Each structure stands twice: as structure tokens, then as C-alpha cells.
Amino acid sequence: MRLSRYYLPTLKEAPADAEVISHRLMTRAGMIRKLTAGVYNYLPYGWKAIRKVEEIVRREMDRAGSLELRLPAVQPADLWIESGRWEHYGKELLRFKDRHERDCCLGPTHEEVITDMVRGEVRSYRQLPLSMYQMQTKFRDEIRPRFGLMRGREFIMKDAYTFDRDDAGADESYRGMFEAYKRVFSRLALEFRAVEADSGSIGGSFSHEFMVLAQTGEDTIVSCTGCTYAANVERAQLPPVLDRDETEPPAVEEVFTPAQHTVEELAIFLSVEAGDIAKTLLFNVDGRPVAVLVRGDREVNEIKVKNLLNAENVRLALPEEVTQWSGAGVGFAGPVGLKVDTILADFELDARRGWITGANKDDAHLKNVCLHRDVKNVRFADLRTAVDGDLCPVCQSTLKAMRGIEVGHVFKLGTKYSQSLNAVFLDEAGKEQLMIMGCYGIGVTRVVAACIEQNHDTDGIIFPPPMAPFEVFLLNLDPKDQAVNAKAEELHDFLESSGLDVLMDDREERPGVKFKDADLCGAPMQLVLGGKSLAKGIVEAKDRRTGEKRELPLDRFAEAFEAWKKEVYAGWKMDV
RNA sequence: CGGAGCGUAGCGCAGCUUGGUAGCGCGCCUGCUUUGGGAGCAGGAUGUCGCAGGUUCAAAUCCUGUCGCUCCGACCA
Numbered sequence: 062m063r064l065s066r067y068y069l070p071t072l073k074e075a076p077a078d079a080e081v082i083s084h085r086l087m088t089r090a091g092m093i094r095k096l097t098a099g100v101y102n103y104l105p106y107g108w109k110a111i112r113k114v115e116e117i118v119r120r121e122m123d124r125a126g127s128l129e130l131r132l133p134a135v136q137p138a139d140l141w142i143e144s145g146r147w148e149h150y151g152k153e154l155l156r157f158k159d160r161h162e163r164d165c166c167l168g169p170t171h172e173e174v175i176t177d178m179v180r181g182e183v184r185s186y187r188q189l190p191l192s193m194y195q196m197q198t199k200f201r202d203e204i205r206p207r208f209g210l211m212r213g214r215e216f217i218m219k220d221a222y223t224f225d226r227d228d229a230g231a232d233e234s235y236r237g238m239f240e241a242y243k244r245v246f247s248r249l250a251l252e253f254r255a256v257e258a259d260s261g262s263i264g265g266s267f268s269h270e271f272m273v274l275a276q277t278g279e280d281t282i283v284s285c286t287g288c289t290y291a292a293n294v295e296r297a298q299l300p301p302v303l304d305r306d307e308t309e310p311p312a313v314e315e316v317f318t319p320a321q322h323t324v325e326e327l328a329i330f331l332s333v334e335a336g337d338i339a340k341t342l343l344f345n346v347d348g349r350p351v352a353v354l355v356r357g358d359r360e361v362n363e364i365k366v367k368n369l370l371n372a373e374n375v376r377l378a379l380p381e382e383v384t385q386w387s388g389a390g391v392g393f394a395g396p397v398g399l400k401v402d403t404i405l406a407d408f409e410l411d412a413r414r415g416w417i418t419g420a421n422k423d424d425a426h427l428k429n430v431c432l433h434r435d436v437k438n439v440r441f442a443d444l445r446t447a448v449d450g451d452l453c454p455v456c457q458s459t460l461k462a463m464r465g466i467e468v469g470h471v472f473k474l475g476t477k478y479s480q481s482l483n484a485v486f487l488d489e490a491g492k493e494q495l496m497i498m499g500c501y502g503i504g505v506t507r508v509v510a511a512c513i514e515q516n517h518d519t520d521g522i523i524f525p526p527p528m529a530p531f532e533v534f535l536l537n538l539d540p541k542d543q544a545v546n547a548k549a550e551e552l553h554d555f556l557e558s559s560g561l562d563v564l565m566d567d568r569e570e571r572p573g574v575k576f577k578d579a580d581l582c583g584a585p586m587q588l589v590l591g592g593k594s595l596a597k598g599i600v601e602a603k604d605r606r607t608g609e610k611r612e613l614p615l616d617r618f619a620e621a622f623e624a625w626k627k628e629v630y631a632g633w634k635m636d637v
Numbered sequence: 638c639g640g641a642g643c644g645u646a647g648c649g650c651a652g653c654u655u656g657g658u659a660g661c662g663c664g665c666c667u668g669c670u671u672u673g674g675g676a677g678c679a680g681g682a683u684g685u686c687g688c689a690g691g692u693u694c695a696a697a698u699c700c701u702g703u704c705g706c707u708c709c710g711a712c713c714a
Contacts, residue, residue, distance in 0.1 A: 072647095072648060074648060077648095207707090324713085340714065391712095574675050575673090578675085591672095592672095
């Protein structure tokens with residue numbers, strides 16, 4: 062491809078509203094343009110990257126035995142009413158009426174549609190298992206779209222669905238997809254972790270998220286330094302403490318702490334560490350008060366509270382509720398004498414006996430509180446959000462926290478949809494059974510954004526070869542010079558015929574402009590040919606990732622290039 | 638949903654307080670010079686100042702409404 066015939070509008074400056082690096086670089090490199098909030102045009106250069114990702118995903122899905130199909134974007138409300146999600150999905154589901162006043166929606170996901178299709182055709186266990194996938198534009202009307210392609214309203218997703226006759230089969234389907242996902246992200250040369258994720262409200266099921274590691278990630282995950290355990294912090298389990306200081310403190314003592322509402326204020330006021338304070342949070346759990354105690358420097362994980370109590374709704378108590386339940390204003394609740402039936406304490410508070418807590422009385426706290434001695438109905442459990450340095454629940458090694466971008470999610474659904482939509486089949490005994498389902502998503506457009514978040518420098522994007530729209534940028538520095546031009550054309554044709562995507566910069570621009578654009582657009586390999594290099598009988602080769610330069614002799618170009626390419630590719634951790 | 642901010646040339650912005658008929662940088666077009674890390678000079682094109690009302694002799698500027706976009710927040714005591 063010749064740049065003079067291509068559409069690659071690059072920008073020196075990014076639009077003011079682009080906050081994150083991938084958004085800025087994708088805009089500057091002529092990959093995307095915003096049409097409206099959270100909705101983007103994919104320009105040829107951006108689309109080509111998306112296509113490369115799609116192609117790898119497609120190969121691995123096919124290899125895993127899944128069948129590609131294509132479902133509609135517009136869906137009838139009836140199905141969503143039937144599954145119960147017309148009510149529950151919320152405003153992210155974009156709804157509208159057609160000319161006959163029929164309720165419709167734009168598909169944010171396709172469980173309903175595919176389950177409807179399968180239930181209409183599949184009658185016998187002989188037709189199972191089934192695995193199908195599609196790549197398609199989804200629409201989710203996010204409250205606040207942001208970060209360019211990272212959280213758009215319209216985006217491309219690969220979604221797959223499996224239908225099995227029994228639990229064992231469903232687990233196998235799940236494992237197959239899990240492995241396929243690992244291959245996809247490995248082949249894309251992304252640094253990622255597959256982590257345990259919260260399975261939400263669907264009991265008995267499990268799920269994993271695939272996280273691309275990047276400082277700018279919205280999620281925090283923990284990964285064990287000693288074993289393979291890795292989990293989203295929302296989910297990461299923490300073990301009970303092993304080292305206990307059983308020294309019994311002196312009797313509880315009330316201290317005057319005027320207007321010390323927060324842990325930070327209180328710690329300074331009493332000259333102690335936040336970790337010496339046990340904070341008491343009151344929650345409204347399905348309408349009932351529940352007290353949760355964690356160390357002052359920790360955070361309660363509401364999901365754990367919800368799961369532990371098998372609750373539907375967990376929310377922090379309103380100020381009025383706090384006053385009603387604790388007898389004091391916000392900031393002074395404590396476990397001693399608290400008239401709340403359920404008092405939970407994080408495992409960590411079992412590590413020693415003396416804690417500072419609220420006194421259930423305005424402007425007062427208690428010292429030397431021993432939960433075992435001074436509180437009758439306290440129950441210890443894993444209740445807080447994991448942090449860097451916590452111990453692994455599996456092997457007790459240290460957990461390391463890192464930021465990640467969720468690019469894939471595999472989910473064992475069980476019978477959630479087959480039940481609500483009545484997707485059944487007859488087993489060998491002629492008995493009607495519910496299909497066991499799984500669903501699996503990859504945010505294709507987000508993968509591209511996440512890749513750029515992970516692979517860039519101050520000059521621009523650094524594409525890993527598998528995702529690069531063009532593996533090679535060939536800079537023809539003197540397109541007006543007959544000899545240079547002829548040689549550049551020859552190199553271009555040779556590289557293209559060897560199966561590479563090549564973009565030759567044949568514009569009549571100054572060299573500096575070409576260097577800047579090449580770095581910005583991030584092809585992993587740059588070749589530079591100008592009057593000087595031609596006179597020396599070489600072409601200059603630059604590894605975009607390392608910046609390392611090499612001179613390739615023109616008379617032995619084919620083999621020299623092949624050797625260099627191998628070197629460049631070896632720098633990327635690509636499992637193929 | 639609550640709060641804040643911004644809409645002026647393709648992009649980044651100034652002008653608005655104190656009304657007088659629109660400017661800067663980059664980009665774009667033409668010419669000459671230049672040519673290995675975002676060139677120089679000269680000339681040129683491009684704006685219903687988001688939209689709709691209002692005030693005024695006169696509105697980018699003041700007022701009202703409206704639309705769009707962006708950011709922050711949605712309660713960890």
C-alpha cells in the first residue's frame with residue numbers, strides 16, 4: 062500500500078477531550094474519530110487493526126470447535142420480557158419503538174436471541190453440545206462513556222455461547238473456551254492474566270476475566286507470587302490470620318474524641334496508626350442492619366458481605382439509619398453494646414485483642430476493645446478487599462496487586478436462560494432436561510485500545526506484530542529521485558509478495574514528517590530508504606519497540622530482512 | 638441522577654469582564670527555496686462565533702431558553 066493513496070489523517074495535537082493515552086494516540090494516528098459520545102468512526106488504519114484482532118479470535122474460536130454465525134442487532138422486547146431482563150437490565154439497554162409501536166432494543170448481548178433460536182431447533186441430546194459465536198457491534202447506553210474505545214457505547218464484541226446436556230459437559234465447554242482465550246491473548250502478544258471474577262448473582266456458577274496489564278486499567282487484580290492464583294480484588298479471597306497476639310488488653314476505656322469522624326482524623330488525634338483502629342460500618346442488608354468491622358486502613362468488600370449473608374441487596378446505611386441503629390452520628394459506631402443482631406469482623410481483627418472503636422456515642426471512642434471479650438455475637442470472616450502484600454488463600458505466599466483492563470470474560474451460566482426461556486431437550490431416557498449454558502465475550506475494540514495502553518512510548522503507538530495494521534512502514538525519503546523511487550517500489554513489492562502488510566510513505570514530505578508519522582502509527586518494523594542509504598547500498602531498519610537500528614545490505618536484502626524480522630519478532634512474547 | 642466546565646476555521650486556542658461587525662498557532666491551497674527527525678519566505682482559501690429567542694442604533698461579547706460535548710461525584714465513617 063502506498064501512503065499517497067491511503068487515508069491516514071494524523072494529528073500533531075490530540076483533541077482536548079481525549080484523556081487516556083489510547084484514545085489520544087488512536088485519534089492522532091488516524092485510527093478513530095469520534096462521531097458522538099461513546100461512538101466512533103473506525104478509519105481504515107484503525108479498522109485494519111480491529112480486523113487483525115478479529116482474525117486471530119476467529120481462528121481460535123474455530124479451532125475450539127465453535128461455529129460462527131451472525132445474530133441481529135435489533136431485538137424484540139418480547140424475548141427480554143420473557144427472560145426478565147427487560148425489567149432488570151436498566152438504562153444501559155437502549156430501547157425504542159418501531160413504526161407499529163412495538164418495543165425493541167439494540168442488543169447489548171445476545172443470550173436471549175441465541176437461546177430462542179436454539180430452543181426452536183434443538184430437541185434431542187444427540188444435537189448437543191453446541192457452541193456458536195459471532196463478532197458484532199453491540200450497543201450499551203453507558204451512563205458516562207469515557208476513555209475512547211475503552212468504554213464506548215457502541216463497540217465490537219465477540220460473543221460465544223455454549224449449550225450442553227449436563228454439568229460435566231458444560232464444564233468441558235468452559236475449559237475449552239478458557240484455553241482458547243489464553244491462546245488468543247498470547248498470540249496477540251499481550252501481557253495478561255486470567256483471574257477469578259465474581260460470578261454476580263447467578264448462584265453455583267463461576268467465571269474468569271482476562272485482564273490486560275496496564276497502569277491505566279480500571280480494575281485491580283491480585284496475582285500470587287508463589288502459585289498461579291490470580292483474582293479480581295472484588296473476588297480475591299483472603300485466609301484467616303495465623304499469627305495471633307492473644308495478650309488480653311486492660312479494661313475498655315472511653316476517650317473523648319470531639320468531632321473526629323474519619324479514621325484519618327482519629328488516628329492523628331490519638332497519635333495511633335489507622336491500622337490500630339477497627340472501624341465499624343453499618344450496612345442495610347435486605348432491610349436489616351448489619352455491622353461490619355475492618356481495620357481502619359482497609360476497605361469492606363460489599364460483594365463478600367453479600368455472598369456471606371446470601372443477601373439480595375447490600376448498601377451502606379444512610380446517616381439517619383446510622384443514628385437510629387448506633388445511637389450516634391456517623392463516625393462513632395462501634396461493636397460494644399451495639400444493638401444490631403449481625404456483627405461481622407474481618408479475619409484480620411482476630412490478629413490481636415486491643416482495638417480502638419467507636420463508642421456509639423457522639424464524640425467518643427473506646428480503647429482496649431477486645432472483640433472476643435467485649436462483644437458477644439461477633440463473627441469473623443473474610444470481608445475486606447485484598448490489597449498488595451496480602452497472603453494468597455491457596456499457598457500463603459504474597460499477593461501482588463496490579464492494574465488491568467478487562468478484555469475478556471468467560472462465564473458459566475448454568476440454566477439461568479434455559480430456564481427462563483425454556484430451552485429444553487430430551488435425554489436418553491426421554492426425559493426433558495434444561496440445557497446448561499455458558500457465555501464468553503471478548504471486547505474486540507477494547508483489545509486494540511488496551512494493547513495501545515500497554516504498548517506505547519512518547520513518540521506514539523508500538524504495535525505488536527500480530528495486531529499491527531502494517532507490519533512494515535517503508536519510508537521512501539526521496540520519492541522524486543528516480544533511483545531511490547525505483548528501489549523503494551521494488552522493496553515494497555517484494556515485501557508485499559512475501560505476505561506482509563507494507564505501507565510505503567511515498568508522500569512528497571520532508572523526512573522529519575515521515576519519521577514522526579511512522580513512530581506515531583507504530584508499525585513494529587521501519588525501513589528507511591533515501592539517497593544516502595541507496596548510495597551506501599543499504600536500507601536502514603529500525604525496530605520500533607527498541608529503537609535499535611540496523612543496516613540491511615540491498616544486494617542480499619531478502620535474507621538480511623528475514624533475519625532481522627526474526628529478531629524483531631523474538632522481542633515480542635508471542636505464543637503462536 | 639447531582640455538581641462543574643466548555644461549544645469561535647479541519648485541530649489546538651485567544652477575544653467575552655468594559656457590546657462597535659473576528660484573530661493566533663498548526664493544518665490546507667499556490668509559487669520559490671529547502672530536503673535524514675514535525676522547514677523558510679511570499680501569497681491565498683476557509684467562520685450563519687452550537688442553535689433559538691430577547692435587550693440594543695449595534696451582540697462572539699449582555700439576558701433567557703435549548704441542544705451538544707467534557708470532567709468530577711454517587712456516600713468506607
